[in-house]
Amino acid sequence: MIHKIFPVAHITFIDCLRNKALYGILFMGIVLFGINIIFTGMFSWDLSKVAVDMGLSTVSFAGLILIFFFSIQMMSNDMDKKTIYLILSRPVSKSEYIVGKFIGLSLVILISSLVLGVCAAFSVWLSTMTINLQLAEAFSWKLFSLSITLQTLSLLILLSLAFLWVMVSSHSFTAFLLTLMTYFVGQNMENVKNIILSTKLMSPDSISIKAINFASWILPNLSVFNIKTIIAHGLPFDASSMAAPVVYGISYIGICLCLSILVFKKREI
């Protein structure tokens, strides 16, 4: 199986790497870091929070653009332009195609996060040099890297969901909208739950809260991978507490890919 998955992943990766749109996204990310340095200098308080938060957000933003305007388009093109015929007419199964494509696109996202993560760290470091920015006491580059890793994992979850929506829907725009909707719900479900709990109108044991809690993990709960605020404020943070979310994230990707394969096997191409 691996010897069929690898060539699919390889051509996906190479095709993406040579796509000019990818360089446009990376260039935009680097421009945003420049803006970050200028922007941070305009603030008179919480400079370190602004610099770190903007740096990390730019990495995440570029990753989201990669998924919404690049990966979904690539997957949909395979179906619409029938490029997929040249793959599936060979001894490559639909499951090998899905896994290969996912690995290829994941590698692009990983490399983009790595490049932009280094740029983000550089922009924060440059801010400390140029505008005498004092980073929070508990700030550490290790936690900064962990935040980028978790953000990347949440991007991969979103990518696996995008795969599922591309397989379910017959149009790339529908897949785009479904992925966007899932992203917003996944980002904000935890906030909605916290707001409801803070109003104390419902007990934490009520069925409604339990249903919201359950839905927040099913949709998925992307906010658990967001530790930007903690890192930016230099709040105390136990990195080992992220083990469970990481397992959740990897399992979520696995389930989404299995569902994508199941749907794709039923789909006529």
Next chain:
Amino acid sequence: MAAILFQNIYKTFRSGFKSYPVLHDISFEVKKGEIYGFLGPNGAGKSTSIKLLLNFIQPGSGRIYIDNLLVGRDGFQHLIGYLPETPCFYENLTGIETLVFAGKTSGMGKKEIIPAAKKVLHRLNLDHAGDKLIKAYSKGMKQRLGIAMALIHDPRIFILDEPMSGLDPMGRKLISDVILELKQRGKTVFFSSHILSDIEKLCDRIGILNKGKLLYTGPTKDILEFGPDVETAFVRLIEKDEGSHDT
């Protein structure tokens, strides 16, 4: 034993609550080592038949066999080389990279892929283009690269959907020669085409499809009882069928 066997194939497409029958009780066989031409006007069901043959879509009922392997149940892809009607590639790959992918996924060994890729590129007059990105290829070059992908692993059966489309006269002659070479090497070729002169020149047997029904299957020379040449015979058969629909 037949290289390709269609047995009582029915296929219906659904759109909302409506259903559209596209293939009606299609049965024919393609013998090993022969060139079989699949003809029909636009919308006759040729491409649907080819998609069924490749297991891209599933029949409503009936069975299709490739070299005695049941399509949809058994793995048959290692036996075939396929050219789609309009081949689309990953445009940021080179011709060689595309052929290496085709070779790897078809189970070829690392050492044999590059020489085989260079050989098929040479045969299809694409030697100069192997290292170029596909986005720089013309339509005819893409068509020839699609045929190179079908050839690289030297399969037993070739399924070519409109192999001459988009080619200039030189390109058409090249593909005709390649098809005849395949026949000489004992390969089976099943291809659809609108160009009746190519069919007449190349095919041992033909099948004529109209509105999802197979009007004729048999030796190319036998269709001449309907007209002085294949084109006239084809038109008469279609008109006769259309007339029977009207009455």
